[in-house]
Amino acid sequence: MTRTPERRLFTTKAYRRIAVAALAAAGLLTFTACTSTSTSAPPAAAAATSVSPSPSASVRKLTPAVSDQLDKAVTRTMRQAGVPGVIVGLWVPGKGNYVRAFGVADKSNDTAMSDGLRMRIGSETKTFTVTGVLRLVDAGKVGLDDPVSKYVDDVPNGDRITLRQLAEMRSGLFSYSEDADFDKAFLSDPDRRFTPQELLDYSFKHSPNFQPGEKFEYSNTNLILLGLVVEKASGQSLADYLEQQVLDPSHLDHTLFPTGTEFPDPHAHGYTNQTLNGRVADATDWDPSWAWAAGAMISDLSDLREWARIVATGTLLEPATQAQRLRTLPTGYPGTGYGLGIFDNHGWLGHNGSIPGYQTVAVYLPAAKATLVVLSNTDIPYQGNETSTLFAKAITTIVTPDNVYNLPPAPPASASPSP
Template sequence: MGHACTRLRRGAATATAVGMLMVPLAGGTARAAPPTSVPGPVTAAPSPTPSPSASGIRTLGPSVTRQLDRTVRSVLRETRVPGVTVGIWTPHQGRYVRSFGVADKSTGRRMSPGLYMRIGSETKTFTVTALLQLADQGKVKLDDPIGKYVGDVPNGSRITLRQLAGMRSGLYNYSADPDFFKALTSNPTRHFSPRELLGYSFRHPALFPPGQKFSYSNTNLVLLGLVVEKESGRPLGGSIHSGILGPAGMRNTLFPAGAEFPAPHAQGYTDQTATGKVADATGWNTSWGWAAGAMISTLDDLRVWARTVATGQFPDGRTMVGPALQKQRLNTPPTPVPGVGYGLGIFDVHGWVGHNGSLPGYESLTVYYPPARATLVVLLNTDINYRGQEPSTVFGEAITKIISPAHVFNLPAEPVAH
């Protein structure tokens, strides 16, 4: 099953996904030359309490740090990802922050922990949080039909905001539409409006009645973004900044209107092109992802966000989402993948709570393991699949096999029928 973000579609078949729609592309995949590793800052602070067995997380002492270094380098070589940054933080078992490989294949500029990166479908966690904040304020109700807020939605009188946030609406994923793929890849710098994106979805019949199944769809989040704008009276990016990023202290996270990308950033490489050849997608306009996948962030900000979104509390202890709604958010009904549940804009993969992201040129993974208050963030500058797997998942699985062997982040890539 595919499992990351706002990935595009080319070809005829579609698949349900946890965090993304993933479709095998025709032809072979071009690969970058093997990158070199770059030492980054590593701090290992072993603590006798709590024990690794009690917390579920191994102490990040010298031996585990060396094992992580070897494993990440090995995965980097095997997947031929240009560059990756990995961050692991725990209150008791230590921390690990390191970058490997290159941020720019043309110049050899090294990957580093301070770079801005596109985070794709991690944007969904912010959009749904903005919606939940409106629900806390009594401005929306999760069981309201989307037709109350947005007109001309297929089954709009029956699909609830809750079903949209939980990927159970049955609406067709606009980014799976062949005409959308052609429009984007023929002019990657063009701007798409939310209504244009919905148009690509609404030309297709519903996949199933609302609430019947799980099916990942970026269309759901575009609709929720319009709800947030209507009920807040301001642009979605403004609501996310004032209600989430500012209070969380996430000064290096933004919701771009188009192709803007602060420096320094990594160059991003994709094969999601009209020809299937690898291209530099750094300057692509991400308006096509909008509420589903347009945002940009950094390693340090995502470290903050992992715990904030998983607990519903800002770092200073203030409430971001009220306890009742946060409990509903973290109710993660099962998906077709064993051990994986999806709640309201958030997943639980064998105990790791959060989201991942994938869009042309970039992938990310930001997850939190509550029993140990442990955070894992992985950022890389390609979305080119490795043997049918998202490379971010390959890294996430390899890392968690080391640090939390009883709770491995694993999202298999086999297609699952609607």
């Protein structure tokens, strides 16, 4: 199948660009080392950026008139991009809230979208997996500067790639989701189950793209390895560990790491053109095992509202560990840096996600203590843009003009990530 650069799936290079947007929210605090094995900053620290937001942000009050502006902006974006349905939530202390559901959740019967529906959240999963790793750091069970070879065998350069570099997307490992054989296997049978080792096999048949720590490059392989590290260090399955150590303490009752194809009701149907014939398909029940620790999770608006704040403020972590998480490194994307499974996009901290049928943005703006969540039920791009980015940009342009969430439709030629 011939692909254009705009087509996204975890298997496409353009999808990796999406995840880059999620990268951008990581750079508020100065780095402070805290691992179970080291108390000194890694050599890369000198190249890190610490982008502190302004102490105050220009935020418009969410009056009826502003809410009407938002309604029109979201509706216009939906119409232009052909998005079936979208849920938007914006919460700004002292300024008001804006929560809306637009369009349809199921095109087969025109069921209206509602703000209580679950959706697949793609790379937002990375924030949960990395938080799991960081909880193990705080428990003294792993060190961020441990080599991945301590936990997983036969990783190329595994004796020199650290857990920190995996979480920062600076390992150099080829992303399994870029492999043509994987692409064919997945699209030929979206109901197929993949094991983590099978995913790694697609990656490891390729030589690393660069030496560990040399530069930034988004790779889903990094998260598969971190998921296996969690299992090795905790003695639990990734799903069980995240439930007990991340979801339960955060009181996220509508979020889960599926172990099969389960998708609890109520949920929205998701639509994609990531198919062998390029036709739009209902991807709701496609098996998410191919994304595993990189993108398999399910959540809803209310849980992601809480989670965006928890990730950005470090509720579950020791302060020094959170400081390391928010230490960002350059990505090659203007206004965007990437830390440990989190990005800083023009002051908004968090991540985005895309998986066939669904897209997500869940971010927090510390300067205003504001939270923005966007959930849509398609991953089909519009003029090369992620539609989740278009919604987030439209909303923040109106409400937080000094902090406009934005991700370019294509990476610049000089950027580290491949297009």
